[in-house]
Amino acid sequence: MLLQIPKVLSAEAVQAVRRALEQADWADGRETVGVQGAQVKRNEQLPDSSPLKAELGALVQAALDRHPLFFAAALPVRVMPPRFNRYQNGGTYGFHIDGSVMRVQAADRAAYVRSDISCTLFLNEPQDYDGGELVISDTYGEHRIKLPAGDMVLYPSSSLHQVTPVTRGARLASFFWVQSMVRDDAHRRLLFEMDTTIESLRRSGADAAAVLRLTGVYHNLLRGWAEV
Ligand SMILES: O=C(O)CCC(=O)C(=O)O
Ligand SMILES: [Fe+2]
Numbered sequence: 001m002l003l004q005i006p007k008v009l010s011a012e013a014v015q016a017v018r019r020a021l022e023q024a025d026w027a028d029g030r031e032t033v034g035v036q037g038a039q040v041k042r043n044e045q046l047p048d049s050s051p052l053k054a055e056l057g058a059l060v061q062a063a064l065d066r067h068p069l070f071f072a073a074a075l076p077v078r079v080m081p082p083r084f085n086r087y088q089n090g091g092t093y094g095f096h097i098d099g100s101v102m103r104v105q106a107a108d109r110a111a112y113v114r115s116d117i118s119c120t121l122f123l124n125e126p127q128d129y130d131g132g133e134l135v136i137s138d139t140y141g142e143h144r145i146k147l148p149a150g151d152m153v154l155y156p157s158s159s160l161h162q163v164t165p166v167t168r169g170a171r172l173a174s175f176f177w178v179q180s181m182v183r184d185d186a187h188r189r190l191l192f193e194m195d196t197t198i199e200s201l202r203r204s205g206a207d208a209a210a211v212l213r214l215t216g217v218y219h220n221l222l223r224g225w226a227e228v
Pocket of ligand 1 (some may be wrong): 085092098120134161163173175
């Protein structure tokens with residue numbers, strides 16, 4: 001499922017993150033990627049050891065925790081600490097596939113996250129730069145994504161994707177991966193559709209007993225599919 005989640009960060013939070021990123025020390029994005037990715041990756045990132053990365057990452061993670069749509073769509077069990085990237089002067093990240101299993105910290109060999117879902121949270125406005133589209137290729141074709149600051153896209157980590165060259169200005173984003181309690185994307189989508197439909201039925205004042213039974217079906221499907 002490819003889903004856009006609006007307003008993960010407020011305008012004020014976006015401003016604060018962007019101001020902090022203006023002062024930041026950036027590193028070559030190839031430091032956090034394998035051989036395959038390094039051939040096509042031309043961008044900058046906050047180093048994993050950077051205190052600013054930890055601070056801004058915590059802010060993003062807190063915003064995700066408050067967002068009901070993120071929980072409903074991702075059913076997160078583990079989230080990689082968010083990273084931050086910048087593309088400018090032709091910066092790009094050619095077609096690649098994200099690593100399937102990631103270590104949270106190089107020193108901690110026990111902490112792994114399986115990447116079920118990839119997320120990009122846009123931190124500046126589409127009119128600030130040319131190019132920099134996130135192109136996601138799946139069985140339905142190619143989707144080109146470029147969102148307002150504060151909005152996020154999530155998509156299955158099994159998809160090939162690229163970021164097209166930024167030919168004017170700079171593109172700033174936060175990106176991270178989620179291990180979902182429901183590994184199968186098709187199951188996750190069914191649960192998301194059921195969850196949001198139950199919510200609209202509830203809001204429209206539908207028959208409470210029927211809504212209760214449907215809620216039971218939702219939870220019993222989740223109980224069957226969840227790995228926690
Ligand atoms: O910058 C983005 O939107 C995506 C970055 C990406 O695909 C990656 O770092 O694996
Ligand atoms: Fe990627």
